[in-house]
Amino acid sequence: MVDPTTRRPEAPQTPAEERLSAEGSAPERAPARAAVAAAPDPGLPLRRNAALVPTDSAASRSLAAVIAILTFLAGLCAGTAEMVATSAGQWQGSVAREVTIQVRPGPGRDIEADLAKAQGIAKAEPGIAEARTFSKAEAERLLEPWLGSGLDLSDLPVPRLITLKLGTPTPDLKHLRASLTEALPGVASLDDHVLWLQRLSTMANTFVGVGIGIVALVLVATGLAVAFATRGAMAGNKEVVEVLHFVGADDDFIARAFQRRFFGLGLRGGAIGAGSALLAFALAGLLSRAWRSGPAGDEIEALFGAFSVGWRGYASVLAIGVIASLVTGVVSRLTVRRFLA
Template structure:
C-alpha cells in the first residue's frame, strides 16, 4: 500500500528565523525594551537640562531687571554734625541734585523713615532720637544717561564738605552682576554634564546593540557591507531615539515652566507670591528660555547620533 505523500515543506523558513535575521528586518531593533528605556533616559536627562537652562534664563532676566532699576536710582547721604542744620543741608543737597540735568525726580526720607531703615539690624521699638542717624535723598534718573554723577559728586563735596556723599550703588551692581553670571555659569555647566551623561548612556546602549547584533554585522561584512553602512544604520536608529526622547523631555520642560508661571500668577495676590515676584520677577521664561529648551532637545538628539556612530566605528575597528 502506497504511503501517503509527506506534507509539503513550507515555502520559506523565514518565520523560524530570529527577528534580527528575518527579511526586511532593521539592523537595529526599532521597538524593544532597551530602545524604550534609552528613550526614557534621554527624555529625563533632557528634561533636567532644560530645567537648568530655563532657571538660568529666569535668573539672568531678573538680575537684568534689578540692575536696570538700581542703576536708575542714586542716593545722597546727609550726615548730621554738631552745630549744623540738617534740614538746611538736606534742602541744599536736593537743590543741587534738581539742578543737575538727567535727574527726573528726588525724594527726601524723613527722620522716621531713616530710622525704620535701621530696624532690620537694631530691631524695632528703640529710641534713636539721640543717635546721629544719616538722612537720605534718593534721586531718580531719567531713561537717557545724561546725568553727570561726577559733576554732582564734586558739587556736593564743595557745597557740603564732609556732610553729603553720593552713592551710585556701583558696588551692589557689581555684586549682582557677579551673582547672576555665576548662576548662569553653573546652569551651563550642569547642562554640559547632563549632555555628557546622555552621551555615555548612548555609548553603552550602542555597544549593547552591537553585541546583540554581532551575527548580523558579520553577515553584512560577508556580503560586502562596509563599516560606514553599518555605522549609518546605527546612527539613524539612535538619532531617532534621541529625537524622540529629546522632544518628550523638552515638551515636559515647557509644560513645567508654563505651569509654574500660572501658579505664580495665581499666588501673586498673597504675601508668598509677592516675595516670589520680587525675587524672580514675573517668573516668565521668555522666548530665549523656550528657545534654549528646544535647542537642548535638538542637541540631545544630535549627541545621540554622533556618539552612536563613533561607538560603532570604534567597535568595528
Template sequence: MTVIAIMTFLASLTVGAVTLVSDTASQWQNDISREITVQVKPEEGLDMAATLGVIRDLALATPGIADATILDDAATARLLEPWLGEGLDLKDLPVPRLVVITIDEGKPPDFFALATRLRAAVPAAELDDHRAWVSRLVTMARATVFVGVAVLTLVLIATVLTVVFATRGAMSGNRQIIEVLHFVGARSSFIAGEFERHFLRLGLVGAVAGGAVALVLFAAMGLWTTSNRATPEADQISALFGSFSIGWAGYFGVVVLIATVGGLTAFTSRMTVMRHLAAIDMLSPVER
C-alpha cells in the same frame, strides 16, 4: 530613553536657571544704574528737612539729573519696617535720610563733581552711585553663566557616553546579525543608518519628555508667584527672580537643547557603529 530624559531635564533646568539669573541681574543692573542716592547722617543741631531740601535743589540744578525725590518719614519707615517693626517714630531714632536722584541715562552727570559740591554744601551728605553693586551684579551674572555652561557641557558629555554604551550593548546583542549583513555586502552606511534612526527616535522621545517636564516646572513656578504675590514666600522669590519667568529666550533655549540632544544621540550611535564595522574590516579572516 529614561537616562536621556533625566539628562535633558537637568540640562533644561540649567538653561532656564542661567537665563533667569542673567535676565534678573540685567534688570537689577538697569534699575540701579538709573538712580543714585544721597545719604544724610543725622547730627546734633542739623535741620534735616532744610538740609534735604538743599540737596534736592542742588541735584536738580546739576546737568544730567532728571529728578530728585526726598524719601519722607513714611517711606523711610517702610524701608525699616522689616527690621524694626511698624509704628516707628523717626524723631526718636538717629536714622539717616535719603534723597533718590534719577539720572539722565543719555547724558549722565559727573558723579565726582556732584559729590564734591554736595559735600561742600552739606558735610553730612554722602553720595552713593551704586558702582560697587553694579560691578558685583555683573560679576555674579558672568559667574552664573560660566557655571551653567560648564554644567551643561558635563551633562551633554554624560549623554554622549550613555549613548555610546547603549549602542555597544545593542550591537553586542545583535552582533551575529550585523556581521552577517556586513559580510554579505550590506553597506556600513546602511547598517549605521538603522541604528541612527532607532537612537534618534529614542533620543527625541527622551529629550522631549525631559525638556517638557522642565518647562512645565518653570511655568508652574511662574503661575504660583503670580497668584501668590501677597504672601511673604512669593515676595521673596519675586524680589530675587522677578516673575520667575524664563521668557522666550529660555523656552527657545530648551527647544534648541532638545533638538541638540536628539541629533547628538543619533550622531553618536552612527559613529559608534561605523567605528565598530571599520574595526571588523581590519580583522584577519581567522580573527573574524
C-alpha cells in the same frame, strides 16, 4: 514517471554560497550556511528589512527614558539660568537709573536744612529727573531688617537719604559729587551703586556659568549612556553584523543603520524631556501668579519677577532637546565605527 536516477538541475548559487563553497568542508560551513539562510537576500535593498536595533524593545525604551530625564534636567537648568539673568538685568537697569545722596547728621547742624540744600544742588544738575527725600520714619524702617522693629532710634544719628532718578541727558555724577562735597563737606556723599551693580553682575554671570556647566555635563552623561547602549546593541547583534559583512554590507551602512535608530530614540527622549521642562515652567508661572495675590507675593515677585523665562529661555530648552538628539546620533555612529574598526 520521473526516473529517480536522473539528477535535477541545481539552482544557481548566490555569491555568498559560492564563497561558502570555496571555504572549508561541509561541517565547517554549516554555521555559516545557517547564518546565510537567516540573512536577508543580498539582491534586495537591506534597508527594507527589519531594523538592526528595534526601537520598541525594553532597552530602547529605557534609553529613551534616560535621555528624556537628562534633557528635562538640562532644560530646567538652562531655563532657570536664563530667568536669573533676565531678573538680574532688570535689577541692574532699575538700580542704574537711580543714585542716592546720603546726608549724615552732626552736632550743631540742622539736618533738615542740610537735606534741603543737598536736594537743591541735585535738582540744579542737568539730567536729574526727580529728587525725593526720605523722611525720618522711612529712614528708620530701612534699618529694621538688621535691628528689628519696635526700637526707639530717636537718639541715634540715623543718616537721611535722597533718591535721584536719572533722566536724559545723563547727568555728570562727578560734577554733582564735587558740588555736594564743596557745599556740605563731611556731611553729604553721593552713592552711584557701582559696587553693588558689579557684585550683582558677578553673581548673575556666575549663576549662568554654573548653569551652562551643568547643561554640558548632562549632555556628556547623555553621550556616555548612548555609547554604552550602542556597544550593548552591537554585542547583542554581533551575528547579524557579521552576516551583513558577509553579504557585502560595509561599515558605513551598518553605522548609518545604528545612527538612524539611536537618533530616533534621542529625538523621542529629547522631545519628551524638553516638553516636560516647558510644561514645568508654564505651571510655575501659573502658580507664581496665583501666589502673587498672597502675603508672600511681593517677595516672590522681587526675587523672580513674573517667573517667566521669556522667548530666549524657551528657545534654549528646545535647543537642548535638539542637541540631545544630535549627540545621540553622532555618538552612536562613532561608537559603531570604533567597534567595527
